[in-house]
Amino acid sequence: NAGVMQNPRHLVRRRGQEARLRCSPMKGHSHVYWYRQLPEEGLKFMVYLQKENIIDESGMPKERFSAEFPKEGPSILRIQQVVRGDSAAYFCASSQGMGDEKLFFGSGTQLSVL
């Protein structure tokens, strides 16, 4: 029973390029969450999605960031025109929902912007 899968594990982008981070939730989980962890800081909530719906995006920067969780395929976190400040570890988590609050995290994508 595979856990939450994130890829790529490491992503290097130059300023102005686009970054696409992928997340496949655990089997049977339909709730996906994205968190960002900056160096020496804690996890910060970004967005909460269910299949084809954004439930809560209150933690997402208003510009350049978007997320989707299509009917088929993984959830995608997209960062357009990356800047150095976007360098961080991005973690995806999934849950069963329906009152089950336990989050299962992937190993994260380390984004480095040169």
Added chain:
Amino acid sequence: SQKIEQNSEALNIQEGKTATLTCNYTNYSPAYLQWYRQDPGRGPVFLLLIRENEKEKRKERLKVTFDTTLKQSLFHITASQPADSATYLCALGSNTNAGKSTFGDGTTLTVKP
């Protein structure tokens, strides 16, 4: 604004002793509180969840207490081992925003042999 504070960034103890980590919060009325373990370069791993109407929860060598009056949770690891060395995160959640947990910055525990 909501604030979560975890005791000292780093905690060093001797193997076999009990490690006690603290999580304090303000401007929040959580329905539940969770503790996670995070190793370097890895995602957090769920350990325990305790609800607002529960005082204490145990799992093997782990014990969590939750005092909603003091707005504090204590996380204990008894008979600590070097393998327990990691960063421990507390996270608060509400029933209206399940999954949108608010995390503390973590306490890094080092257990010395």
